[in-house]
Amino acid sequence: MRGRGGVAALPFPVIAMIGPSLVLAAFVVGYPLYEIVRLSLHEVSRFGMIRAFTGWGNFANVLADATFQASLWRTLIWTGFVVGGTMVISIPVAVVLNLDFAGRGLARTIVMLPWSVSLSMASIVWLWAFNADYGVVNTFLTAIGALPRGLAWMARPETAFPIEIAIGIVVSIPFTTTVLLGGLSSIPGDIYEAARIDGAGPWMQFRMLTLPLLKSFIGIAMILNMIHVFNSFPIIWIMTQGGPNDTTHILITYLYDLAFRLGRPGPAAAISLIMLVIVFSFTLLYLRMQGRERA
Amino acid sequence: MIDFKAAFRSWSRLGAVLGLAMAPLAAPAQADTVRVTVSYYSAATGPFFEKMAAEFAKANPGHEVKIEVVNWNALFQKLQTDISGNANSDISIIGTRWLLDFVRDDLVEPLDGYMNADFRNRFIGTFLNPSQIKAKTYGLPIAASARGLYYNKAMLTAAGFPTGPKTWDEVVAAAEKIKAAGGNGFGVQGKGTEVDVYLYYALWSYGGTVVSPDIKAAFNSPAGVKALTLYKSIVDRGLSQPGVTDYDRTDLQNLFKQGRLGMVITAPFLINQIAKEVPTLEYGIAPVPTGTTNATYAVTDSVVMFKNSKVKATAWKFLDFLFTAGPRIEFTKAEGFLPTTKAEAADPYFTGNERLQTFVNLLPNAHFAPTVTGWEDTAKAVTNAAQSVYLGSATPEAALKKAETEANAALGK
Amino acid sequence: MKRARLSLLCWLALSPLVLISLFPFMVMLVTALKPLSEIFTYPPRFLPQRPSFDAFGEMWNATRFALALRNSIEIAVESTLCTLVVAVPAAYALARMQFRLAGAYRQFLLVVQMLSPILLVLGLFRLMASIPWGDGTLVNTRIGIIIPYAGFQMTFAVWMLSSYFAAIPREIEEAAWMDGCTRLRAIRSIFLPLALPAISVTGIVAFVAAWNEFAVALTLLRDVDRQTVTLQVVNLVAGRYSVEWNQVMAATLAATVPVAAVFTWLQRYMVRGLTFGAIQ
Numbered sequence A: 001m002r003g004r005g006g007v008a009a010l011p012f013p014v015i016a017m018i019g020p021s022l023v024l025a026a027f028v029v030g031y032p033l034y035e036i037v038r039l040s041l042h043e044v045s046r047f048g049m050i051r052a053f054t055g056w057g058n059f060a061n062v063l064a065d066a067t068f069q070a071s072l073w074r075t076l077i078w079t080g081f082v083v084g085g086t087m088v089i090s091i092p093v094a095v096v097l098n099l100d101f102a103g104r105g106l107a108r109t110i111v112m113l114p115w116s117v118s119l120s121m122a123s124i125v126w127l128w129a130f131n132a133d134y135g136v137v138n139t140f141l142t143a144i145g146a147l148p149r150g151l152a153w154m155a156r157p158e159t160a161f162p163i164e165i166a167i168g169i170v171v172s173i174p175f176t177t178t179v180l181l182g183g184l185s186s187i188p189g190d191i192y193e194a195a196r197i198d199g200a201g202p203w204m205q206f207r208m209l210t211l212p213l214l215k216s217f218i219g220i221a222m223i224l225n226m227i228h229v230f231n232s233f234p235i236i237w238i239m240t241q242g243g244p245n246d247t248t249h250i251l252i253t254y255l256y257d258l259a260f261r262l263g264r265p266g267p268a269a270a271i272s273l274i275m276l277v278i279v280f281s282f283t284l285l286y287l288r289m290q291g292r293e294r295a
Numbered sequence B: 001m002i003d004f005k006a007a008f009r010s011w012s013r014l015g016a017v018l019g020l021a022m023a024p025l026a027a028p029a030q031a032d033t034v035r036v037t038v039s040y041y042s043a044a045t046g047p048f049f050e051k052m053a054a055e056f057a058k059a060n061p062g063h064e065v066k067i068e069v070v071n072w073n074a075l076f077q078k079l080q081t082d083i084s085g086n087a088n089s090d091i092s093i094i095g096t097r098w099l100l101d102f103v104r105d106d107l108v109e110p111l112d113g114y115m116n117a118d119f120r121n122r123f124i125g126t127f128l129n130p131s132q133i134k135a136k137t138y139g140l141p142i143a144a145s146a147r148g149l150y151y152n153k154a155m156l157t158a159a160g161f162p163t164g165p166k167t168w169d170e171v172v173a174a175a176e177k178i179k180a181a182g183g184n185g186f187g188v189q190g191k192g193t194e195v196d197v198y199l200y201y202a203l204w205s206y207g208g209t210v211v212s213p214d215i216k217a218a219f220n221s222p223a224g225v226k227a228l229t230l231y232k233s234i235v236d237r238g239l240s241q242p243g244v245t246d247y248d249r250t251d252l253q254n255l256f257k258q259g260r261l262g263m264v265i266t267a268p269f270l271i272n273q274i275a276k277e278v279p280t281l282e283y284g285i286a287p288v289p290t291g292t293t294n295a296t297y298a299v300t301d302s303v304v305m306f307k308n309s310k311v312k313a314t315a316w317k318f319l320d321f322l323f324t325a326g327p328r329i330e331f332t333k334a335e336g337f338l339p340t341t342k343a344e345a346a347d348p349y350f351t352g353n354e355r356l357q358t359f360v361n362l363l364p365n366a367h368f369a370p371t372v373t374g375w376e377d378t379a380k381a382v383t384n385a386a387q388s389v390y391l392g393s394a395t396p397e398a399a400l401k402k403a404e405t406e407a408n409a410a411l412g413k
Numbered sequence C: 001m002k003r004a005r006l007s008l009l010c011w012l013a014l015s016p017l018v019l020i021s022l023f024p025f026m027v028m029l030v031t032a033l034k035p036l037s038e039i040f041t042y043p044p045r046f047l048p049q050r051p052s053f054d055a056f057g058e059m060w061n062a063t064r065f066a067l068a069l070r071n072s073i074e075i076a077v078e079s080t081l082c083t084l085v086v087a088v089p090a091a092y093a094l095a096r097m098q099f100r101l102a103g104a105y106r107q108f109l110l111v112v113q114m115l116s117p118i119l120l121v122l123g124l125f126r127l128m129a130s131i132p133w134g135d136g137t138l139v140n141t142r143i144g145i146i147i148p149y150a151g152f153q154m155t156f157a158v159w160m161l162s163s164y165f166a167a168i169p170r171e172i173e174e175a176a177w178m179d180g181c182t183r184l185r186a187i188r189s190i191f192l193p194l195a196l197p198a199i200s201v202t203g204i205v206a207f208v209a210a211w212n213e214f215a216v217a218l219t220l221l222r223d224v225d226r227q228t229v230t231l232q233v234v235n236l237v238a239g240r241y242s243v244e245w246n247q248v249m250a251a252t253l254a255a256t257v258p259v260a261a262v263f264t265w266l267q268r269y270m271v272r273g274l275t276f277g278a279i280q
Helices: A012-040 A057-064 A066-098 A104-116 A119-129 A136-143 A157-185 A190-197 A202-230 A234-239 A251-261 A265-294 B004-022 B045-059 B072-084 B096-104 B125-131 B153-158 B168-180 B195-205 B222-236 B249-257 B269-277 B312-322 B325-335 B342-346 B354-365 B375-390 B396-410 C002-032 C054-062 C065-096 C102-114 C117-129 C142-167 C170-178 C183-212 C215-220 C229-237 C245-278
Strands: A042-044 A050-053 B033-039 B064-070 B091-095 B139-146 B148-152 B184-186 B261-266 B283-286 B296-305 B366-368
Touching: A012 A042, A012 A265, A012 C065, A012 C102, A012 C117, A012 C142, A042 A057, A042 A265, A057 A066, A057 A265, A066 A104, A066 A157, A066 A202, A066 A251, A066 C002, A104 A157, A104 C002, A104 C245, A119 A157, A119 A234, A119 C002, A119 C183, A119 C229, A119 C245, A157 A202, A157 A234, A157 C002, A190 A202, A202 A265, A202 C102, A234 A251, A251 A265, A251 B072, A251 C117, A265 C102, A265 C117, B033 B045, B033 B072, B033 B312, B045 B064, B045 B312, B045 B325, B064 B072, B072 B091, B072 C117, B072 C215, B091 B096, B091 B139, B091 B312, B096 B125, B096 B139, B096 B296, B096 B375, B125 B139, B125 B296, B125 B366, B139 B325, B139 B354, B148 B153, B148 B354, B153 B168, B153 B261, B153 B283, B168 B184, B168 B222, B168 B261, B195 B222, B195 B296, B195 B375, B222 B375, B222 B396, B249 B261, B249 B269, B269 B325, B283 B354, B296 B312, B296 B354, B312 B325, B325 B342, B354 B366, B375 B396, C002 C245, C054 C065, C054 C245, C065 C102, C065 C142, C065 C183, C065 C229, C065 C245, C102 C142, C117 C142, C117 C215, C142 C183, C142 C215, C170 C183, C183 C229, C183 C245, C215 C229, C229 C245
Parallel strands: B033 B064, B033 B091, B184 B261, B296 B366
Antiparallel strands: A042 A050, B091 B296, B139 B296, B148 B261, B148 B283
């Protein structure tokens, strides 16, 4: 059964086992991807009628579009802050949840709960909470005297976008914490014991033991979060739809706006391919970095 | 559990279908199923169309009408994906302003061949016009509305305009008084659909136009600048509700319903909402304020029949039924729209309804959205211009100039 | 005594996150209990003056919630099963069998993972609309939505499962072979029981993803009769001329509680599952 060197390229049982997943992925992803490439290279009517071949025309137009450039920049800020914020909060939370304290099960459950709310519904709830006239946030802030009257949070990008980032962080924490918690519980307790005997304080233990041992889990969590957040649609779409004046668009919301509101599937397809290239290169870069560290 | 039995059945059915395809064309259809896409206007929309479908099926045994109700925000996307996947319904409601795009892709059926003089004569003349392109009729006006100024009687009486403001100067004067008394004067819409239209109210009243006859952007005109400058000063001086870019039409209507907004320009269906939710609210309806002339916005939604429908005869029969007096009156009444057929207009509900009559009387001066390609892009460009001015990041002149360039890139293409 | 202090400190440290995590649920509950007249009062009050459960009943009828709930459960369960059926063998192959293209396969999974369904919605729709099924096409069918869900969840599932499987000591299985077990039997009676926690965690992730998905469902499920809870809830808000927030929140709560319950129930299992995966 085995080929040269003891390892076959694809022995039959392996084909049988991974085959279905390859077929499924090719089916779900292959044709749509082909469609997108085709759309991106043509002038396409609102209703998907392919008109003229335009080559790189759609790409050139998109790259020159000021809203696209601003959205690209904002996407990087969005991804950076949401993923960064998520990691900064999730790591200590996971460390705490890994300690043996009373009610730990309850605490873990509560921290994981937001995961059970769909992103679209969570966005709706937060939108309502931040409503200028009837929202809980304004009710609370005026009640404690922090604000003289309610603020229209979603009216300006300076308030709306940071709120969206904060919500992005809040909804990413459960998954991230869960992954990290898995990593933490794999670290045997006796190495801490040893470190303590060597006189390492809690901070030293965290820096010298926990972080390095947790590294691969942080890596997995980061890359998955990055892919997710980069493509994350509901929060911004439901709360501000990229407005006012296109000042809260990220690429995916702008793409949706172009494709489905303005009826321009060609440029929208071009943006999806550009987005794909961006995530792809980030992932590659990350894998390369990880590989180097390991070597 | 995955229902394997059902899956298997489906597979064998697929085989049967393939087999049939080999055979010569199938026998003539006995029973037609007409698929109808309708947009959600209110909680009454779905039930109304379901009822019509049931009545139709009863009167035409063997035929069936299937209704799909879609939210307005999702309607365009649904039509787009359906059409590009060749899976669209037979009949759909659309915004009349989209019609040209459908016609250009040769997607919708001209209806003139189905209509006789008697059928045409059912409609109030002006309402059939917006859905005619190059002398062919592609849509029937299923819903129509115009815009008027709703005012809170108590607030406006205190401000010295008991029958509502007539001009923009009076609007500003009233709003100043209302503000001094601690209220919100004139509602400015800064979010969602129709931010652009809200600006056009003033633009038209100063004699401007949005798109010129040769299909170029025409809103960057003295009238346009004047309109946007007026709104900007209203916003900047705090004569509107605060945070205008957080308020879509629904939000403004809610403020008005609570008696916290002096004036707002909106559609007739607010009458129904107020009657249902806050029957005690004292309010009046006046024409859109004048600058140099009288103007309002009128809008229709059309129902179209798709060219690739295989059941056109039955689909038309259903349309014919929808536009008879009974269904029309029931629909228009429930949704709070304006009559589009003569039979509705003659019904005592409408003739006796003073508030609705205010809107009907505005129709001679009404502007419709022009049927041009690129209207959505123009709307988006003007919306962005208005928002940038309300946010204080651009002057009216600069914002409209930028919007003009953007709109011209899309218009008439 | 020391443990009590530690517990206090831990809860104190977690308290901001606990509050923020519970906040949406509180907003849902408080709003759902308000009658419509209290929703739009100004100045707003935090708690309902006359709490009532009417919104739940109204929402239940307006959205035909029971039907939507059934659709959601069927779609989520079936697509989860489908995901696992495809992913478990693939993950086992990755973790246990050496083959030269394993690295390429892993990277292929990562690339597929990068494709957001939203990017592909238009193409997905065209794909499903081109496949005849029953009287029509795969559009608006349950199988038509289960396949893409399984396809998109599968990549993550294989990734996660293979690292878990790799952590299960190979020796136990090998010992069984010595005892004359066939490989298949060893998998069934030795490996699978050990892998169960990891499989159920992966299953939950797939289930929740399917339960909460919006964009693909919006595009592929046309009939109101076939739509999921998530679609129905968003439909209550988007593009309506008036939004009844108490019904919206009642619906959100009703759609969330089943999933939250599953989470609570399986919380311990989840961490155990993850612990397994972690002993690399």
